[in-house]
Amino acid sequence: MPSGRELAYGHLKDTVLSDPSMQGQFVNEQALADEIGVSRTPIREALLLLAAEELVQLVPKRGAYIAPVGGREIRELFEIRAMIECYAARRAIELDAVPVEQMRAELAAQRELSGDDQARAFIDRDHGFHAALVCAVGNDMLSKTYDALRARQIRAGIVALFSSGGRRKAVLVEHEAILAALAARDAEAAAAAITEHLSATQQVLLAG
Template sequence: MPSGRELAYAHLKDTVLSDPGMQGQFVNEQALADEIGVSRTPIREALLLLAAEELVQLVPKRGAYIAPVGGREIRELFEIRAMIECYAARRAVELGAVPLAEMRRELDAQRELGDEQAREFIDHDHRFHSALVGAVGNEMLSKTYDGLRARQVRAGVEALFRSDGRRKSVLAEHEAICSALAAGDPEAATAAITEHLNATRRVLQAG
């Protein structure tokens, strides 16, 4: 049974932080406590953990502030993702371990979602990319990549809200990545991954 702090932490990280409407807002601790069914103490404990991860800012006498996705955060997130995902593509091809069936399942699931299911769309997006990283078989690499999940989901959902055509573009970009991997062409795969990440970064930075 998860503790109150664990429940609060998971809810904040997976739901509140990824809500575009919460960017630039302060967390209402009491409303959140009522929603989850815990006291304010585990909410505050969870916020301290998130502050240590630099996912929220604790402002004296004001509370926890969710800053809008900023330029430095966007740049650094996509630089790290590019390094990890491009390496994973090359290594998976080299090992003959490309998880093509799993990646296509996530892509097919994305295609089935409606426009109002932005969060679900990005959850599948994360699993699409995570499957490739996991195929390398390097546990430390996978843990490092999974540590980016909250920021990746947050950025992905925000990009969908900022650009009406982003959903359709993501599907096409994922298809290009799959096609290159299916062909066993690491150069084409890394180029497709790079373009995919750059496209999302451009949407975010244009906002």
């Protein structure tokens, strides 16, 4: 049974931080406590953990602030994602371990999620698509490093969907290109497709 702090941390990280309407807002601790069914103490403990991860900012006498995704954060996030994912593509091909069927299943599930109310589910599948490739390498430290980016990746992905009306369809096309290159065991084409995909999302976010 998860503790109150664990419940609060999970809800904040997976739901509140990824809500576009919460960008630039302060967290209402009491409302959140009532929603989860815990006291305010676990909420504050969870916020301290998130502040240590630099996912929220604690402002004296005002509380926890969820800053909009900034340009530097965007550039750094996509730079490290490109490094990890391009390496994973090359290494998975070398190992003959590309999870084609798993990635194809994530992509198929993405295609079924078209409504604005399904944006979070769409980006969850997006993360699953990319994480499957990273996990296939079999390097636990690499997978943990990539998983640590999950909250930022999901947050940025959802913001990108709402920033550009055509982004959802473009993501599907870009994922198809990545999968085709991986299935063909063309490491350079796969790395190029991943780089193009990440660059496109980054540009949408930087354009605001």
